[in-house]
Amino acid sequence: MAGGDADDTTLSAPTTIARRRLPERVCMRMSSDRRRNLRLTALPGPGVMTAMADGDAAAYRRMRREHLSAVRAGLEEHMLRLEWSRRQIEDYQTRRLRALLSHAKQRSPFHARRLNTLDPAGASVADLASLPMMTKQDAQQQWDAITTSADLDRNRAERILAEQQWFSYTEGGQQIFSSGGSSGVRGVYVWDWPFFVSAACLAWRIQAREERRASGASRSARLAVLVAGSPPHASTPLFDIPTAPGMQTVVIAAGAPFDDVLAKVAAAQPTHLVGYASVIGRLARASLAGGLRISPVRVSTNSEPLLDEDRNAIAQAWGAAIHNLWGSTEIGVQAVGCGRGPGLHVCEDEVILERVDDDGVPVGADEPAARTLATGLANRTFPFIRYDLGDHVMPLPGGCACGSAFARITDIGGRRDDDFRYGATTVPATVFRHILGTDARVSEYQVTQTATGADIVVVGAADTTALTSALIAQLRRHGLSEPTIRIRVADSLRRHLASAKLRRFIPLDGR
Numbered sequence: 001m002a003g004g005d006a007d008d009t010t011l012s013a014p015t016t017i018a019r020r021r022l023p024e025r026v027c028m029r030m031s032s033d034r035r036r037n038l039r040l041t042a043l044p045g046p047g048v049m050t051a052m053a054d055g056d057a058a059a060y061r062r063m064r065r066e067h068l069s070a071v072r073a074g075l076e077e078h079m080l081r082l083e084w085s086r087r088q089i090e091d092y093q094t095r096r097l098r099a100l101l102s103h104a105k106q107r108s109p110f111h112a113r114r115l116n117t118l119d120p121a122g123a124s125v126a127d128l129a130s131l132p133m134m135t136k137q138d139a140q141q142q143w144d145a146i147t148t149s150a151d152l153d154r155n156r157a158e159r160i161l162a163e164q165q166w167f168s169y170t171e172g173g174q175q176i177f178s179s180g181g182s183s184g185v186r187g188v189y190v191w192d193w194p195f196f197v198s199a200a201c202l203a204w205r206i207q208a209r210e211e212r213r214a215s216g217a218s219r220s221a222r223l224a225v226l227v228a229g230s231p232p233h234a235s236t237p238l239f240d241i242p243t244a245p246g247m248q249t250v251v252i253a254a255g256a257p258f259d260d261v262l263a264k265v266a267a268a269q270p271t272h273l274v275g276y277a278s279v280i281g282r283l284a285r286a287s288l289a290g291g292l293r294i295s296p297v298r299v300s301t302n303s304e305p306l307l308d309e310d311r312n313a314i315a316q317a318w319g320a321a322i323h324n325l326w327g328s329t330e331i332g333v334q335a336v337g338c339g340r341g342p343g344l345h346v347c348e349d350e351v352i353l354e355r356v357d358d359d360g361v362p363v364g365a366d367e368p369a370a371r372t373l374a375t376g377l378a379n380r381t382f383p384f385i386r387y388d389l390g391d392h393v394m395p396l397p398g399g400c401a402c403g404s405a406f407a408r409i410t411d412i413g414g415r416r417d418d419d420f421r422y423g424a425t426t427v428p429a430t431v432f433r434h435i436l437g438t439d440a441r442v443s444e445y446q447v448t449q450t451a452t453g454a455d456i457v458v459v460g461a462a463d464t465t466a467l468t469s470a471l472i473a474q475l476r477r478h479g480l481s482e483p484t485i486r487i488r489v490a491d492s493l494r495r496h497l498a499s500a501k502l503r504r505f506i507p508l509d510g511r
Contacts, residue, residue: 107148199332226275229253281310
């Protein structure tokens with residue numbers, strides 16, 4: 001499709017793939033309950049593969065291959081969108097919004113109540129201000145009333161997460177993810193087939209365009225993906241995507257001890273890096289110090305604020321183009337840097353951002369905002385409408401050197417989880433986040449560093465003994481000889497007296 005009058009059908013086309021059922025010979029080998037949950041193991045390594053039936057692995061391989069084919073096809077149309085005028089962007093955004101509101105009002109009891117007085121057929125972006133905010137607590141406590149899928153509820157989603165050995169698809173082509181996120185409130189999320197395609201295209205379209213514009217590369221492309229690395233986080237399937245012909249990819253767990261990460265990156269010799277901003281920044285500093293010899297030509301950072309110190313280290317070490325990304329498991333991808341000018345381009349074709357005060361009333365571009373609300377236009381299975389992201393954004397005025405008409409915001413400051421430093425040993429916050437934030441019995445947590453470990457407060461019916469053992473094992477793995485962990489269950493967490501904000505990770509020096 002040309003970059004002119006796009007319509008809503010362009011993103012709904014892949015749903016024909018999502019509705020496909022797996023071959024009968026694969027389903028027949030499963031129990032009815034397992035067939036309903038459909039645990040399809042990916043291909044992380046021989047250890048997992050040997051535990052799974054060949055048919056299961058083949059079925060997943062086929063689904064993943066079809067999904068990546070849909071992403072590659074979608075990228076062509078998405079790259080054309082990057083050339084759109086403001087009028088084209090706004091017209092398309094309005095059509096997408098009306099389609100989303102109509103679908104949510106018809107299929108979601110939660111949103112039907114909120115949209116009771118709004119006519120989707122004539123709705124505008126400005127009309128969103130008449131709706132109440134949607135909170136993280138709403139999303140998790142009203143899960144069954146929000147989802148528009150008749151055969152998917154919270155219990156089934158939790159069962160899929162508990163049973164899967166690796167990333168998986170449901171029978172309808174959906175993927176279930178869980179994350180503690182920056183806020184520490186555990187969330188369970190469903191990505192339908194076209195939503196994943198949309199999120200992947202938003203994440204990679206600028207880089208894909210720049211690669212296409214560049215003169216022919218002399219080296220084979222190799223992508224190192226520095227993310228969570230394992231279920232239930234969405235980052236691995238989203239970023240482990242080859243965007244150039246013949247590109248090889250390798251996934252490296254960003255939360256592993258840094259020496260392990262360093263060795264695996266050195267072995268991979270990537271031409272492209274994507275992953276946590278702080279980890280890539282640390283790799284850049286290692287490269288500057290002579291401890292890592294790689295020459296990436298393009299770097300994409302995500303999941304954490306990209307601090308100036310990390311950006312500068314990346315630029316000094318490799319001179320690579322840097323594409324910073326701001327996303328969330330709820331919305332997908334909200335904004336991406338073009339690598340040519342400062343800030344991030346908002347993905348306005350698939351997300352609407354509102355800067356609002358404490359009461360949810362929009363504020364002017366030059367006024368301070370208390371929060372940022374996002375409406376995701378691509379996820380029809382679990383709609384997020386006026387959702388409080390918990391991050392702060394600031395508009396960036398003026399045009400960009402890349403020529404894009406998509407609005408820009410400054411790099412996200414928001415919240416920054418602090419790594420804990422024990423003398424010469426550093427333990428990344430992801431160690432705690434992965435164990436605490438993905439436990440179904442922990443709804444919230446707060447971690448305070450101590451001299452030899454951490455004091456942790458959790459909300460929920462947690463198995464504190466199991467959590468303590470898991471955390472101690474990880475701290476030992478990261479270099480603490482005699483770590484101590486104390487976990488206390490509470491009804492609520494301590495918040496800042498003045499702002500009522502929650503500090504998720506509190507370092508020993510209290511900074």
